[in-house]
Amino acid sequence: MNQAAPPLTSPQPGSVRHRVVLDDDATPMARLIARRLRTWCEEHRPEPHAQAGGWVVVRSHDTPQLAAIHVGPGEWRVSNAIPEQPHADMTVALNARLSPVQPPSGNTSLAEPLVVALTAPPGAWRETAAEFWECTRDITGIPDVLVVQAHGSLGVDELRLGAGPVEYGIAGSPDQLAGVFSGVDDIFTALESGLTIKGTLAQLSVMTAASWRVRYGF
Amino acid sequence: MGSDVAETTTSTTSEGSRSVRLEATNHDGSFLGKIVSPAKFASGRESGFAFADILFAIDLGNEIVFGDAYPDWRGNLYDIQMVPDLSTMVEWRPGLDAVIGDYWLKDGSPVPICPRNLLRRLVAQLGEHGLAVTTAVEIEATLFEESIHDARLRGYRDLTPLGGSTGATYHLARSGDWVAYMEAVVSRLDDLGIVWEAWTDEAAAGQTELNLAPQDPLVLADAWVRTRQVMREVAFDRGHTVSFMAKPTAGFGQGAHVNVSLSRDGVNLFHAADGPSELMTKSVGGLLATMAGATSVIMPQITSYRRLVDLTGPPTTISWGVNNKTAAVRAIVGHPKYSRLEYRVPGADVNPYLALAVVAAGMLAGIERDIEPPAQVSHMAWCLPPGGDVPRIPDTMSKAFEALGSDSILRAYLGEEFVDFWIASRRWEWMEFHTKGGDPHADLSAWESRRYFEFP
Numbered sequence: 001m002n003q004a005a006p007p008l009t010s011p012q013p014g015s016v017r018h019r020v021v022l023d024d025d026a027t028p029m030a031r032l033i034a035r036r037l038r039t040w041c042e043e044h045r046p047e048p049h050a051q052a053g054g055w056v057v058v059r060s061h062d063t064p065q066l067a068a069i070h071v072g073p074g075e076w077r078v079s080n081a082i083p084e085q086p087h088a089d090m091t092v093a094l095n096a097r098l099s100p101v102q103p104p105s106g107n108t109s110l111a112e113p114l115v116v117a118l119t120a121p122p123g124a125w126r127e128t129a130a131e132f133w134e135c136t137r138d139i140t141g142i143p144d145v146l147v148v149q150a151h152g153s154l155g156v157d158e159l160r161l162g163a164g165p166v167e168y169g170i171a172g173s174p175d176q177l178a179g180v181f182s183g184v185d186d187i188f189t190a191l192e193s194g195l196t197i198k199g200t201l202a203q204l205s206v207m208t209a210a211s212w213r214v215r216y217g218f
Numbered sequence: 219m220g221s222d223v224a225e226t227t228t229s230t231t232s233e234g235s236r237s238v239r240l241e242a243t244n245h246d247g248s249f250l251g252k253i254v255s256p257a258k259f260a261s262g263r264e265s266g267f268a269f270a271d272i273l274f275a276i277d278l279g280n281e282i283v284f285g286d287a288y289p290d291w292r293g294n295l296y297d298i299q300m301v302p303d304l305s306t307m308v309e310w311r312p313g314l315d316a317v318i319g320d321y322w323l324k325d326g327s328p329v330p331i332c333p334r335n336l337l338r339r340l341v342a343q344l345g346e347h348g349l350a351v352t353t354a355v356e357i358e359a360t361l362f363e364e365s366i367h368d369a370r371l372r373g374y375r376d377l378t379p380l381g382g383s384t385g386a387t388y389h390l391a392r393s394g395d396w397v398a399y400m401e402a403v404v405s406r407l408d409d410l411g412i413v414w415e416a417w418t419d420e421a422a423a424g425q426t427e428l429n430l431a432p433q434d435p436l437v438l439a440d441a442w443v444r445t446r447q448v449m450r451e452v453a454f455d456r457g458h459t460v461s462f463m464a465k466p467t468a469g470f471g472q473g474a475h476v477n478v479s480l481s482r483d484g485v486n487l488f489h490a491a492d493g494p495s496e497l498m499t500k501s502v503g504g505l506l507a508t509m510a511g512a513t514s515v516i517m518p519q520i521t522s523y524r525r526l527v528d529l530t531g532p533p534t535t536i537s538w539g540v541n542n543k544t545a546a547v548r549a550i551v552g553h554p555k556y557s558r559l560e561y562r563v564p565g566a567d568v569n570p571y572l573a574l575a576v577v578a579a580g581m582l583a584g585i586e587r588d589i590e591p592p593a594q595v596s597h598m599a600w601c602l603p604p605g606g607d608v609p610r611i612p613d614t615m616s617k618a619f620e621a622l623g624s625d626s627i628l629r630a631y632l633g634e635e636f637v638d639f640w641i642a643s644r645r646w647e648w649m650e651f652h653t654k655g656g657d658p659h660a661d662l663s664a665w666e667s668r669r670y671f672e673f674p
Contacts, residue, residue, distance in 0.1 A: 025617055028652045064657035082659070094653075140638075141287025201295070202288035209285045209642075218645070 286642030379424025504584020511625030
């Protein structure tokens with residue numbers, strides 16, 4: 001049984017939705033790819049194409065992780081299972097927003113639309129923060145208030161989400177914040193590159209769960 | 219040292235003791251503790267010794283485990299108390315005593331995720347039904363010729379099985395180094411008062427099986443963790459290496475079969491004249507009803523799941539059968555002394571306390587909830603066609619922790635806090651494997667060898 005993506009958009013009259021399907025028991029990399037493809041489909045509402053299908057293997061450039069995407073009419077299927085003879089191959093940096101480390105090989109007409117979808121930049125930090133907050137409210141132990149500070153060229157811009165006595169602070173550049181809140185970036189990678197947080201160890205544990213929710217869909 | 223302290227010290231430690239080793243396992247089954255002076259031990263033997271709560275949140279790669287909501291007793295590295303159980307005090311070797319303890323909170327309540335306290339509670343719950351639990355274990359381990367230093371240099375790969383590399387199981391003609399190792403191990407066990415029954419050559423080259431005698435679950439688990447330590451120490455002393463990984467090489471795996479029976483007033487209640495007793499049947503029902511979720515606990519690591527290959531020994535289906543070693547639970551019937559269940563799922567890498575705790579929980583559930591087992595499998599329980607009545611054991615860590623999360627029975631018996639903690643710790647482990655260099659497509663990845671070969 002496969003996990004079909006929930007409806008991504010309201011069906012337009014006369015149109016068919018482009019679906020992203022994720023195989024059962026998917027690995028983190030497969031989950032990440034599916035999340036990125038779904039987000040892109042939500043934002044761009046691609047028309048289902050009628051070209052012949054094929055498999056594109058996506059490899060991590062610095063770990064053994066890999067996943068495969070079957071490109072078919074109206075559907076991208078993301079799988080842990082790797083076909084013996086894929087039609088295209090691409091190697092990406094998972095912690096650099098899935099950017100290819102070299103051009104795709106093989107049938108590039110299959111791979112190139114995927115590169116576009118996978119490397120789409122995150123939205124604005126305020127919108128992604130609000131979406132993150134909405135998406136993670138039900139996680140046990142999540143703080144009452146998220147205080148976000150964006151350090152931009154014009155100074156510090158602050159956003160407070162939620163209400164209550166328990167606060168959690170997160171600060172960084174607008175792009176760092178958008179990356180973490182959208183799930184495009186890994187929270188620990190972001191911490192290593194300058195994102196800062198203010199809270200307890202327990203809160204960081206919960207925020208880790210929240211960041212996994214938006215990055216991997218747990 | 220003041221005279222009062224000296225008097226107290228000599229009343230609990232052995233003559234000539236120069237230090238005391240405090241021992242306990244964390245969730246992963248790692249044998250943790252610290253060495254204290256006799257005077258320090260005397261001062262803390264009742265109030266306990268402070269350990270940082272992080273011992274339950276450090277993974278085998280020394281990373282802090284994140285991803286769950288901490289309970290109130292955990293914080294920015296709070297202290298918890300390890301209180302020694304003086305009944306476990308032994309002279310480990312001249313000059314060093316050893317004692318096993320449990321973790322307690324400052325208010326005197328047990329740490330809810332402390333493995334030894336969890337097992338104690340479940341055994342006591344069975345006791346409330348007037349039932350005494352008797353358990354035994356078959357410990358499997360693989361021995362290698364190289365020293366641990368050489369093994370580390372090689373990344374724990376391409377080691378030479380001790381005793382020869384050809385066919386195995388019951389061979390008495392293993393080379394003398396293998397035999398001498400095992401004789402040294404059981405000699406140490408004798409010195410420590412750990413009762414063993416048998417040891418033998420097992421299925422993989424270099425592999426041994428050492429059986430500990432039937433006894434109370436807490437006593438057995440203590441003996442089990444100490445036996446592992448003895449086997450490591452003897453290997454070190456003799457310049458060899460031992461591993462309890464579920465699969466130390468890409469060849470055969472290794473398990474830890476638990477044998478269990480229930481008795482009242484010395485009468486084995488698993489025995490009936492005509493097959494499984496009613497109590498045995500209910501116990502089987504509970505063990506099978508909880509098996510999918512329990513798998514997460516008793517197959518704790520990524521490599522644990524690489525054992526699950528049909529026709530190689532471990533069970534692969536949620537099944538039981540009388541005298542059926544291809545099933546997950548083998549019922550041995552027909553004799554008041556030997557009637558028992560053999561629970562064959564745990565890997566050699568299991569935390570012993572948690573292995574026995576999930577067995578106790580399953581039996582309790584079966585008895586208290588009157589759970590009837592499915593029909594026993596009288597044919598081979600491997601290679602069954604998909605979609606039949608016999609489900610397969612979860613074969614990945616992620617499937618297993620998902621099964622545990624939805625198991626209301628285990629949540630009730632192991633406790634919500636333990637189950638949520640465990641799932642978070644396994645999700646973290648799964649993430650570490652996939653994102654930090656593990657290779658699910660390899661027979662056995664280097665990441666696994668580095669992480670699991672030496673511990674637990």
